[in-house]
Amino acid sequence: MIQLIHVSKQYDQRPALSDVTLEIGKGEFVLLMGPSGAGKSTLLRMLIGAERPDGGQIFVHQKNVTTLKPSDIPYLRRKVGTVFQDFRLLPKKPVFDNVALPLLVQGVSSADIRRKVTEALRAVGVEHKRDQLPAGLSTGEQQRVCIARAIVNGPVVLLADEPTGNLDPTLTAEIIELFKLINARGTTVVVATHDPLVMAQVNRRVLILSQGRLLPEQRVMG
């Protein structure tokens, strides 16, 4: 599902990623760990074509992201759901409209939008908040809405960049359970985090980045 072959990236002569090679299979749940500045966000941004590597090849869902034309990148992003630490919700739009956004840009019919958004909101447990503005939600609810937006169009991959960075331990556990549920339905999930609490809750494959280099793999038992 995801493959990186000798991928490198530098910012102002400072290496962000150095010769990273990895493979993530369909339906896997992978934790991408490492301290701030290790290159986790750079790697995730490369997977959705928001950054270009200086060297190497990246494949997502059988598409070579490194050679993808700019006009084809939106179509890749429709297959990949993204969850952000700062949620990135539109503050002036109610929850329903925020979650409907990925369907709207694909030209999905209103009836299908209503059905799919309702399903996604129910899946993350915030269906009753559908008419509220993001500012009226708790941080945990905002993150759930962000996850609902990421899964509403049934992506094959779900990428989450520090999704629990703003949450307390109880909410972190809830969000991780949600990711496990999504993964159980067949979606490949990649969660980038530096939070040891997350690692403790996930009995899955862990990739560790340190100063842009991928360390030997380990499996953590939760």
Next chain:
Amino acid sequence: MVAILTTAFTLACVGIFLLLYVNLRAAAGWLQDDIRIMVYLDDRLASDSIADVEQDLRSDRAVASLLFISKEQALGEFKAQFPSESHLLEGLGQNPLPASFVVALSPSFRSPDAVKRWAERVRQVAGVSKVDYNQDWIDALATVIRSIELVAIGIGVILSGAAVTIIANTIRLTLFARRDEIAILRLIGATTSFIRIPYLLEGAVLGALGSALSLVMLKLMYELFRQQMRTTGRFSGLDNLMAFFPSSVCFALIAVGMGLGFAGSFVSIRRFGEAKA
């Protein structure tokens, strides 16, 4: 709203020059229509030959109308126009005034260059001694029309550029205010056209509304000016000759405004897109 008003004022300035140009051009056209060319005939020409010249002129497709003035008629006219000077000609013993044709040219041959070419050609016709028309007046008129044309084009280009810049800046501010929203749309898979089209339409609507408002302002100024001319009594009769843009030109100007708005928006979006890339 501020953008629409600023665009309207800018386009109204273009409109003032355009209106001035259209009216002066129309006035120049009327003056040009009034030009009559005098084709003087050789004094020794027999009446048969005069008929030949007349036939020549009548068969010329450039000639719209023709009036023959005999030597006697010319003298009569001179006496009628200058009664106190008529004794000057009596002293000469014989009538020194030549017979002539007064020629009016067809509309498509009334441009200064066409008149000049036609006169040069007719000068060569046997029996024609002189072709006279007000060369200086026609040349001056042509120069004035060309100058107005150049000024109108120059000012039009500069102010159109200003309108594009105003709309581009308005759209840039909108884009800047919505940069987070645009970034989110990009991340969730919105295509470039999905993001751009609303802003392009916004620019086009701004331009069209600005242009429509500028026409309303121009019409008000135009009516006020005519009213002023009527009440003061200056240039009486001229107010009837003045004309506002016909509705087809008004629609064309709104379309131009729409195009300028679209262009302004396009410039902004391109720059914004490049900055984000």
